[in-house]
Amino acid sequence: MKFTKMQGAGNDYVYVDCTQNELKNVSEVAVAVSDRHFGIGSDGLILIKKSDKADFFMEMYNADGSQGSMCGNGIRCVGKYVYDNGLTDKAEITVETLSGIKTLQLYPGSDGKVKTVRVNMGAPILQPEQIPADIHAFKNAEILKNVDRLVAQPISVDGKDYEVTCVSMGNPHAIVYLDKNVDLKAFELEKIGPMFENHPAFPDRVNTEFIQVCDSENLNMRVWERGSGETFACGTGACASLVATVLNGLCNDTATLHLLGGDLKITWDKKENTVYMEGPAETVFTGEWLLKEEN
Ligand SMILES: N[C@@H](CCC[C@H](N)C(=O)O)C(=O)O
Numbered sequence: 001m002k003f004t005k006m007q008g009a010g011n012d013y014v015y016v017d018c019t020q021n022e023l024k025n026v027s028e029v030a031v032a033v034s035d036r037h038f039g040i041g042s043d044g045l046i047l048i049k050k051s052d053k054a055d056f057f058m059e060m061y062n063a064d065g066s067q068g069s070m071c072g073n074g075i076r077c078v079g080k081y082v083y084d085n086g087l088t089d090k091a092e093i094t095v096e097t098l099s100g101i102k103t104l105q106l107y108p109g110s111d112g113k114v115k116t117v118r119v120n121m122g123a124p125i126l127q128p129e130q131i132p133a134d135i136h137a138f139k140n141a142e143i144l145k146n147v148d149r150l151v152a153q154p155i156s157v158d159g160k161d162y163e164v165t166c167v168s169m170g171n172p173h174a175i176v177y178l179d180k181n182v183d184l185k186a187f188e189l190e191k192i193g194p195m196f197e198n199h200p201a202f203p204d205r206v207n208t209e210f211i212q213v214c215d216s217e218n219l220n221m222r223v224w225e226r227g228s229g230e231t232f233a234c235g236t237g238a239c240a241s242l243v244a245t246v247l248n249g250l251c252n253d254t255a256t257l258h259l260l261g262g263d264l265k266i267t268w269d270k271k272e273n274t275v276y277m278e279g280p281a282e283t284v285f286t287g288e289w290l291l292k293e294e295n
Pocket residue numbers: 011062067068069070071072073074171172207225226227228231233234235236237
């Protein structure tokens with residue numbers, strides 16, 4: 001299996017061109033290649049396929065083999081892959097995902113290779129049942145019966161109350177704010193992250209973003225991803241966090257999210273009700289993975 005390892009803001013995946021060939025046992029392959037000691041080392045696996053509705057189809061798997069319906073950093077790398085490898089010569093392409101068709105603007109540098117990609121990520125989803133978030137597991141369950149969004153709502157996690165804002169960008173996100181005086185780098189994400197991920201409030205599990213608001217145009221973020229653990233960045237998570245922070249009245253409609261692996265510029269265009277994400281996409285290396293022979 002020929003592959004390309006790529007990263008966007010440090011969120012790294014193994015990419016396989018499946019426009020001509022099919023890959024079998026994809027979940028198992030995702031687990032194996034993602035292993036940072038015995039595999040290639042990545043946050044998951046992304047297949048690039050043909051689509052009959054768009055220019056390409058992106059199929060993404062987390063490091064635990066579960067399938068994600070959308071991947072913000074991944075889709076930018078898909079844009080770079082198809083352009084740099086001559087699968088398209090268009091600078092605007094459409095990519096079908098399990099959460100709909102996204103339009104990408106590709107920005108090549110002077111060497112003709114794509115450096116930056118801007119993605120129309122679509123409308124944020126706020127209705128609790130569509131995220132999905134189960135209001136019965138929230139502290140104010142009775143009051144929440146008639147609400148159409150969950151903004152700064154308390155839930156108890158490991159015996160402590162946290163206020164969470166819930167947004168789906170095609171995949172579920174819970175956004176939590178930390179005080180400015182908390183040392184974000186020292187924050188025990190690996191302890192609290194799995195408790196959010198598997199909390200009964202989120203029947204499909206959840207990606208959780210921990211946000212520190214620096215000012216109205218700059219947010220610091222660490223993320224615990226469903227199915228992959230801590231990653232250096234999450235594109236859908238950055239979009240969900242911007243929307244959540246606007247809903248909480250804490251930032252402008254455009255802000256830069258500072259993640260462990262780099263920056264993403266996010267805009268919520270409220271007139272169009274769509275979110276734009278702009279950020280880098282890079283190729284790390286290419287190689288060949290020896291698939292286990294079937295008995
Ligand atoms: N890192 C991604 C999101 C990947 C999927 C996620 N872990 C899920 O299961 O929903 C991004 O950049 O958006």
